[in-house]
Amino acid sequence: MHTTAHRVVIIGGGFAGLNVAKGLKRAPAEVVMLDRRNHHVFQPLLYQVATGALSPANISAPLRAVLSGQPNATVLMEEVVDFDVANRAVLTKGRSIPYDTLVVAAGAGTSYFGHDEWAAHAPPLKNIEDAIEIRRRVLNAFEQAERESDPERVREWLTFVVVGGGPTGLELAGALCEISRFTLCKEFRRIDPTQARVILVEAAPRVLPPYPEDLSAKARQALEEMGAEVRTGWAVEEIRSGAVALKRGDECETLLARTILWGAGVKASPLGKKLAAAAGAETDRGGRVVVTSDCSLPGHPEIFVLGDLAHFKGADGQPLPGLAPVAMQQGHYVAARIAARLKGRELKPFKYFDKGSMATIGRRAAVAQMGRLHLSGTVAWLAWLFIHLMYIVSFGNRVLVLIQWGWSYFTRGRSARLITGRWEAEGQAPPTPAASSRRLHAVVA
Amino acid sequence: MHTTAHRVVIIGGGFAGLNVAKGLKRAPAEVVMLDRRNHHVFQPLLYQVATGALSPANISAPLRAVLSGQPNATVLMEEVVDFDVANRAVLTKGRSIPYDTLVVAAGAGTSYFGHDEWAAHAPPLKNIEDAIEIRRRVLNAFEQAERESDPERVREWLTFVVVGGGPTGLELAGALCEISRFTLCKEFRRIDPTQARVILVEAAPRVLPPYPEDLSAKARQALEEMGAEVRTGWAVEEIRSGAVALKRGDECETLLARTILWGAGVKASPLGKKLAAAAGAETDRGGRVVVTSDCSLPGHPEIFVLGDLAHFKGADGQPLPGLAPVAMQQGHYVAARIAARLKGRELKPFKYFDKGSMATIGRRAAVAQMGRLHLSGTVAWLAWLFIHLMYIVSFGNRVLVLIQWGWSYFTRGRSARLITGRWEAEGQAPPTPAASSRRLHAVVA
Numbered sequence: 087m088h089t090t091a092h093r094v095v096i097i098g099g100g101f102a103g104l105n106v107a108k109g110l111k112r113a114p115a116e117v118v119m120l121d122r123r124n125h126h127v128f129q130p131l132l133y134q135v136a137t138g139a140l141s142p143a144n145i146s147a148p149l150r151a152v153l154s155g156q157p158n159a160t161v162l163m164e165e166v167v168d169f170d171v172a173n174r175a176v177l178t179k180g181r182s183i184p185y186d187t188l189v190v191a192a193g194a195g196t197s198y199f200g201h202d203e204w205a206a207h208a209p210p211l212k213n214i215e216d217a218i219e220i221r222r223r224v225l226n227a228f229e230q231a232e233r234e235s236d237p238e239r240v241r242e243w244l245t246f247v248v249v250g251g252g253p254t255g256l257e258l259a260g261a262l263c264e265i266s267r268f269t270l271c272k273e274f275r276r277i278d279p280t281q282a283r284v285i286l287v288e289a290a291p292r293v294l295p296p297y298p299e300d301l302s303a304k305a306r307q308a309l310e311e312m313g314a315e316v317r318t319g320w321a322v323e324e325i326r327s328g329a330v331a332l333k334r335g336d337e338c339e340t341l342l343a344r345t346i347l348w349g350a351g352v353k354a355s356p357l358g359k360k361l362a363a364a365a366g367a368e369t370d371r372g373g374r375v376v377v378t379s380d381c382s383l384p385g386h387p388e389i390f391v392l393g394d395l396a397h398f399k400g401a402d403g404q405p406l407p408g409l410a411p412v413a414m415q416q417g418h419y420v421a422a423r424i425a426a427r428l429k430g431r432e433l434k435p436f437k438y439f440d441k442g443s444m445a446t447i448g449r450r451a452a453v454a455q456m457g458r459l460h461l462s463g464t465v466a467w468l469a470w471l472f473i474h475l476m477y478i479v480s481f482g483n484r485v486l487v488l489i490q491w492g493w494s495y496f497t498r499g500r501s502a503r504l505i506t507g508r509w510e511a512e513g514q515a516p517p518t519p520a521a522s523s524r525r526l527h528a529v530v531a
Numbered sequence: 532m533h534t535t536a537h538r539v540v541i542i543g544g545g546f547a548g549l550n551v552a553k554g555l556k557r558a559p560a561e562v563v564m565l566d567r568r569n570h571h572v573f574q575p576l577l578y579q580v581a582t583g584a585l586s587p588a589n590i591s592a593p594l595r596a597v598l599s600g601q602p603n604a605t606v607l608m609e610e611v612v613d614f615d616v617a618n619r620a621v622l623t624k625g626r627s628i629p630y631d632t633l634v635v636a637a638g639a640g641t642s643y644f645g646h647d648e649w650a651a652h653a654p655p656l657k658n659i660e661d662a663i664e665i666r667r668r669v670l671n672a673f674e675q676a677e678r679e680s681d682p683e684r685v686r687e688w689l690t691f692v693v694v695g696g697g698p699t700g701l702e703l704a705g706a707l708c709e710i711s712r713f714t715l716c717k718e719f720r721r722i723d724p725t726q727a728r729v730i731l732v733e734a735a736p737r738v739l740p741p742y743p744e745d746l747s748a749k750a751r752q753a754l755e756e757m758g759a760e761v762r763t764g765w766a767v768e769e770i771r772s773g774a775v776a777l778k779r780g781d782e783c784e785t786l787l788a789r790t791i792l793w794g795a796g797v798k799a800s801p802l803g804k805k806l807a808a809a810a811g812a813e814t815d816r817g818g819r820v821v822v823t824s825d826c827s828l829p830g831h832p833e834i835f836v837l838g839d840l841a842h843f844k845g846a847d848g849q850p851l852p853g854l855a856p857v858a859m860q861q862g863h864y865v866a867a868r869i870a871a872r873l874k875g876r877e878l879k880p881f882k883y884f885d886k887g888s889m890a891t892i893g894r895r896a897a898v899a900q901m902g903r904l905h906l907s908g909t910v911a912w913l914a915w916l917f918i919h920l921m922y923i924v925s926f927g928n929r930v931l932v933l934i935q936w937g938w939s940y941f942t943r944g945r946s947a948r949l950i951t952g953r954w955e956a957e958g959q960a961p962p963t964p965a966a967s968s969r970r971l972h973a974v975v976a
Contacts, residue, residue, distance in 0.1 A: 124674055124950040141586035143947035150718040151948070160720040163674040163950075214951050229569055229608040273595040275605040489934070502588035503596070505569040505608075506659050 092428055093118060095176055095185035097166050097357070099126045099149040102191035102393030102413035102420075109421020111156050114428055118183065120176065122165040124148055127214060130410060130474060133254065135217035137224065137261035138269075138500035142214045145478070166192070166357060169364040171386065187388050187424055190361055190375075191417070194394035194408060197351030197372075204325040208247075208348040211254055218506065220347060224262065225505050227345045228270060231277045244282040245343035247330050249322055250350030251288025251295070253445040256305060258347055259286040260448035263312040269500045284314040285341060287332060289321040294445055294453070296407070301453040304462040308451040322350075352408060358395050365389055370397045370405065379435035381420050390423070392416035398436070406438050415439065446470045537873055538563060540621055540630035542611050542802070544571045544594040547636035547838030547858035547865075554866020556601050559873060563628065565621065567610040569593055572659060575855060575919060578699065580662035582669065582706035583714075583945035587659045590923070611637070611802060614809040616831065632833050632869055635806055635820075636862070639839035639853060642796030642817075649770040653692075653793040656699055663951065665792060669707065670950050672790045673715060676722045689727040690788035692775050694767055695795030696733025696740070698890040701750060703792050704731040705893035708757040714945045729759040730786060732777060734766040739890055739898070741852070746898040749907040753896040767795075797853060803840050810834060815842045815850065824880035826865050835868070837861035843881070851883050860884065891915045 092115045096103045099121040110117050125146040134140040150161040164178040175182045196210035209219050224246070231243035244266075248259045266282035273279070286293070286309065292302040293309070293316065306316050317332065320339075324331040330341045354373035362369045367383045368376040374397035375383070381396065383389045392398075393413035397405045406412045419436045426433050442456030444466060452466040461469060537560045541548045544566040555562050570591040579585040595606040609623040620627045641655035654664050669691070676688035689711075693704045711727035718724070731738070731754060737747040738754070738761065751761050762777065765784075769776040775786045799818035807814045812828045813821040819842035820828070826841065828834045837843075838858035842850045851857045864881045871878050887901030889911060897911040906914060 124670060124948070141588045141947070142949055142951065143586045146949055147946075148718075148948045154718045157720075160677075161718075162678055163671075164678065214949065218951070225569060226608075232605075233607055233609065273593075273599045273606075275602075501592075502586070503569070503593045504587055504591055504659065506587065506663070 091115065092186045093184065094187045094189060094424060095120065095183060096189040096191065097121075097176065098191035098193055098393070098395075099123070099152075099161075100129075100191060100193050100393060100413060101410050102193075102417045103189065104149070104152065105414050105417025106189050106191070106390075106392075106421045106424075107153060107159055108156070109418055110425060111158070113158075113421075113425040115158065115187075115424065117153075117156070117159040118185075119149060119153065119159060119161045120164045120166055120178070120183070121149055121161070122163065123213070124150070124163050125214075126152060128478060129212075131478070132211055132214075132217050133257040133261055135214065135502070136211055136220035136258065137265060138221055138503040139261070141502045142218065146214060168360050171361075171364045171389070174388070185388075187390070189390045189392070189420060189424075190357060190395060191391070191393040191413070192355035192357040192395050194352045194354050196348065197353035198348070199351055201325070204348070207325050207327045208249060208330075208346040210348045211258065220258075221503075222505050223345050223347075224265070225503055228266075228274065228277070228279060228282075229505070230344070232274050240277060241283075242328060242342045243344045244277065244279075245341065246282060246284045246345045246347070247341050247343040248284070248286045248347045248349055249325075249330070250348065251286055251290065251293035251316070251318065252349060253294070255286055255288070255349035256293060256309060256445055256447050258349055259284050259309055259314045260312055260446070260451065263309075263314050264448050265500065267313055269503075280313075283343075285343070286314055286316045287320050287322060287330070288316070288318045291319050293318060297443070297445070297453065297455060298460060301455060301460055301462060305445065305447060305453045308447045308453075308462070312448055312451070352394070354395050358391070361389070361391065372397075374405065380423055380433065381416055381436050387427075390420045392420055398438075400438055407443075409443065411441060412438055444470045444473070536560065537631045538629065539632045539634060539869060540565065540628060541634040541636065542566075542621065543636035543638055543838070543840075544568070544597075544606075545574075545636060545638050545838060545858060546855050547638075547862045548634065549594070549597065550859050550862025551634050551636070551835075551837075551866045551869075552598060552604055553601070554863055555870060556603070558603075558866075558870040560603065560632075560869065562598075562601070562604040563630075564594060564598065564604060564606045565609045565611055565623070565628070566594055566606070567608065568658075569595070569608050570659075571597060573923060574657075576923070577656055577659075577662050578702040578706055580659065580947070581656055581665035581703065582710060583666055583948040584706070586947045587663065591659060613805050616806075616809045616834070619833070630833075632835070634835045634837070634865060634869075635802060635840060636836070636838045636858070637800035637802040637840050639797045639799050641793065642798035643793070644796050646770070649793070652770050652772045653694060653775075653791040655793045656703065665703075666948075667950050668790050668792075669710070670948055673711075673719065673722070673724060673727075674950070675789070677719050685722060686728075687773060687787045688789045689722065689724075690730070690786065691727060691790045691792070692730045692732060692786050692788040693792045693794055694732050694770075694775070695793065696731055696735065696738035696761075696763065697794060698739070700731055700733070700792075700794035701738060701754060701890055701892050703794055704729050704754055704759045705757055705891070705896065708754070708759050709893050710945065712758055714948075725758075728788075730788070731759055731761045732765050732767060732775070733761070733763045736764050738763060742888070742890070742898065742900060743905060746900060746905055746907060750890060750892060750898045753892045753898075753907070757893055757896070797839070799840050803836070806834070806836065817842075819850065825868055825878065826861055826881050832872075835865045837865055843883075845883060852888075854888065856886060857883055889915045889918070 094115050095118045097120050128145040131145045153159040168177040175184045198204045227243045231240045234240045246262050248255045262284045266279045270279040294302045320332040320334045323333045332339045358373050358375045365383050365386050375391040376397045377391050381390045381392050394408040400406045423433050444454035446452040450464045450467045452470045454461040454466040539560050540563045542565050573590040576590045598604040613622040620629045643649045672688045676685045679685045691707050693700045707729045711724045715724040739747045765777040765779045768778045777784045803818050803820045810828050810831050820836040821842045822836050826835045826837050839853040845851045868878050889899035891897040895909045895912045897915045899906040899911040
């Protein structure tokens with residue numbers, strides 16, 4: 087079944103890369119999908135794993151299972167390290183994989199705005215391991231609070247700071263409110279989980295900055311009604327174990343919190359810069375590769391970059407945002423583009439069809455913008471739910487996930503509440519949080 | 532709701548400890564459950580997690596969720612390090628927890644028969660982390676085989692050795708056969724997963740040594756029909772990364788296998804020895820604490836040891852085996868014993884009611900002994916399935932698990948096929964397996 091004709095190598099099994107692979111099912115091409123992980127992750131629901139509502143496997147699918155019915159597709163678990171554009175080859179550790187057409191969709195990671203040392207104290211939420219680590223920290227915080235006798239320390243364990251007022255931050259903060267107010271409310275004897283403080287910090291003047299103002303206000307209101315404190319206009323100055331120092335103008339404040347989650351910055355995969363260097367292309371300040379109107383590199387029609395790794399100028403002159411619909415539409419387009427070229431035909435430039443965007447805060451609380459239509463509350467939440475359910479179900483035989491998800495939503499139960507990993511019983515993920523948080527407090531306050 | 536009257540401290544939330552806690556629901560006692568993990572694990576199904584059929588959360592339940600409806604029970608995530616029997620206190624890291632009655636049910640870990648250095652190359656299957664690690668290694672082996680071009684190395688990646696012919700070893704070997712023969716058979720392009728070798732090694736002359744001979748023979752036959760090689764009478768001499776050296780009399784043989792799983796030895800928790808030293812009790816060669824006929828320590832009627840940590844002499848003079856039914860029955864008994872004593876009454880000694888034992892090899896393949904009744908094949912498998920389903924369902928609202936389990940059994944699908952952890956794309960869990968396996972080969976062969 088393997089053609090030796092035209093080989094398309096795809097880097098990255100996310101929304102963009104997977105849609106290219108699937109779109110080439112009937113093309114006279116050999117498709118080689120490279121990913122350093124064996125699974126595709128439905129990223130929009132990662133926060134559900136991080137907060138114990140779903141299991142990792144519920145929102146993941148092995149890449150080779152997804153492509154098993156596509157005989158022209160080979161999946162290889164490889165970590166790409168560089169490119170040899172002159173010889174048309176992708177370099178992985180110890181080997182070279184030749185291509186005729188190259189599709190780079192390696193996505194984005196987390197940016198700590200030059201403060202990578204914050205990562206240990208404020209984990210990001212980009213992949214399954216991150217989600218498991220956040221789940222561990224959140225559940226462990228309640229466990230430690232129950233063990234603790236010093237009321238000040240109990241308060242620190244029951245304070246949760248979420249940095250970033252974008253969709254991820256809102257989802258996490260909302261889920262933390264639901265966990266403390268509903269899921270755990272009857273399970274502790276010494277602490278009252280409903281007293282947990284959930285604080286969302288955003289440097290911009292409002293949450294969801296790219297959204298219309300009315301929806302930002304609705305989102306903030308929904309979050310506050312769920313019990314969260316929303317601090318807009320406060321920039322993070324410093325993060326240490328157990329403490330976040332904030333600044334607003336001349337005001338300084340330090341939050342003592344044993345659990346700090348990072349939902350703020352995004353930066354393109356380092357493969358973007360390597361590819362740009364190898365192919366003489368440009369990257370923007372976020373490390374994204376600037377592509378032409380057909381998602382290829384200038385001067386390299388055989389190399390496509392798409393999804394979160396690409397800087398594609400939209401109709402308004404701004405780069406398209408790093409959203410799943412952009413990645414999926416680009417994936418479909420690039421597959422069609424490659425297939426057409428194999429037949430000697432050309433396609434019109436890629437055009438993003440913006441169906442709108444939505445963010446969820448919790449049960450029956452979401453905001454959605456669809457053109458001029460602004461939705462919030464139950465209606466927006468149902469729309470969000472419907473779209474996400476459709477995707478999950480379309481993804482193989484996932485009806486069971488749907489049932490489990492519905493179950494946990496309607497019972498407010500969270501069955502995937504496992505603390506796994508290293509530090510289970512130690513009470514402190516990084517060493518000596520109390521000491522370092524006090525030090526920070528003294529320095530900053 | 533907290534009584535200050537009589538405090539029962541239970542160490543370990545396994546079958547034994549949890550049944551003590553639940554059995555004291557209506558007793559005039561304060562129950563404090565200590566566990567270093569936050570969850571109870573249904574150990575008999577761990578191998579299903581290790582082989583991708585179920586998610587970790589499916590076979591686990593947060594201890595505090597299980598006991599949330601029991602107001603006299605407090606759950607604390609604590610790691611017990613020692614005992615102060617004179618002052619009736621349990622010592623954890625940095626604190627002392629007083630008790631009136633102490634129940635120690637800390638279970639058992641894995642024994643490498645004095646070769647702890649084998650653990651890195653042949654992981655055990657005792658907890659959720661172990662299961663995830665085995666899942667990672669098994670799935671990664673197929674991924675690496677697909678990447679590999681050297682046929683000898685492909686063979687090494689596709690060779691799986693399971694050490695130990697007890698129930699765990701049979702379950703793992705059977706599941707490996709099912710994965711390679713059914714689940715993965717259509718998902719690879721360069722290798723044929725059905726060619727994977729699965730080798731079960733057992734030092735005794737037959738698998739399932741404690742079972743009647745006819746059932747051992749049936750189990751072996753079932754495993755061989757599924758495609759496994761069964762090596763009985765072969766002792767493991769040495770395990771290195773990528774290789775197992777076997778010995779039978781004067782014969783030596785080295786199996787080159789990148790995936791080696793350990794299902795052999797069991798040893799009691801080190802807390803057993805600490806408790807025995809503190810209370811002047813005896814331990815047996817396996818580190819189990821020798822208890823009296825009411826599961827308490829000689830001279831210490833306020834201290835009970837049960838489950839896998841206890842050496843309880845059965846009717847035949849032999850210690851009771853480390854099985855879930857023993858732990859559960861002892862748990863029920865000890866709860867009743869404590870409750871009776873609080874009322875000034877005594878109970879008859881504990882007596883184990885042996886309902887039989889069963890081991891499963893795979894779909895429609897199991898063996899079961901119930902008194903003089905010996906079952907095998909589909910009947911035994913249905914009995915096994917029924918008993919395990921009943922337990923899982925009785926454990927909170929677990930109907931969904933049942934559905935998912937049934938689904939994966941009948942479709943032969945395994946949806947929880949995630950490779951997570953450190954070494955995803957590196958191709959070698961421990962460093963330089965090839966080099967060290969060759970060295971071993973030279974030394975042994």
